[in-house]
Amino acid sequence: MTVGNGSPRQRYRDQVRAEIKQAALAQMCIGGPAALSLNAVAKELGVTGPALYKYFRSRDDLLTELVFDCYADAAAAVHAEAERVTGLPARERLHRLAEAYRQWAVAAPHLYQLLTVMPRPTLDSPPETIDRAKAVLGPFLPALGEGQAWPAATELRKQVQGWVDGNEPVADWVRAYAPGADPYTALTGALIVWVRLHGVVNLEVQGKFVGMGHQASTLLSVEMDSLADLMGLPAS
Template structure:
């Protein structure tokens, strides 16, 4: 019996924490980033503000947890899609990442807006960065690393040094790919920009009056991206 009480408490705490995060995303979806506040969440849940503080000491703690959870869900799905293809199919793995990024984003617009949209006013991210965000960056560099022998011959990267990038990104990239030059990070950012750009326009409704088939436009962009990398 002694073990059951802590287990039950832990389960109830986890359920309450999950509800807090779900309501935070709902508030953001209806009221924008400004709507995320611990007091507003407490009112939605019929709890006191002090009770909410028992789960998240500050609003920034909640936002950091939300961002990490959303990013983790996204990255896990993208990694699974990538890893469904063999390591030597660099072009296929990049396309799988891109197409599944679009699919996830359209199915999770609130999550997309949280991690890629307007920042939450006043939010101060942790100095070491959000773990899942660094993981996503490292994964993109990994995709570029597989394409690097071809891509380097077809791309103009400019003159870059490791000091041009965030130290946490540099540490993560160099730990995984010690032989890659800074130009590979530049290329990964450019690849990411092409994947992200049309999806952001679609999520925010900016393509609605231009095309009835945004998926076809995105596929064409990704096909051109693959070609530009030498595949």
């Protein structure tokens, strides 16, 4: 039996790895990332704990792959919405992209928590995680690139400029998504979007809005409109 991409052995290995990840996600759906136990996963699949180490070197290795998968899933949701809103005014695109991310998060809160809650203090995020996070935020850059910096953001923009000028991968990422736009302004806006977006979504996923008289989607819309106003994003 040959070993390699597409071989029966490789297909079997991929299938088992997928089953392990599905069992792990089912655990986290109930108890969050901290609930993940390799022994419990093994029991669910009817194998011994050590057998899992043929597919994942450790619990952290499994968690890392799950984080990668979750970023890819979130990016797919945002990119799909970006395709749908092509040609709409920048302000409308900003609203739609933010809501797409919110809907992804509330539909699968255990996946969202995997991206925002460090399962173990010793689990370091590999460099690949940064690229996957960029893929989630990237579609926001073209809309924000149509805006302008505002006085209150002057110092932040200055710091972002130093970041872009001193980090070629970051500069390439911004320009790839928002060619022709001022990269410093686009990235400044993106950082603020990231903070406001997670501020609303994280509280909603934690159930902090339960019993209050507003909808999280309305609060998120207010946050995005506030930033759009500051940046002068056109509505038409």
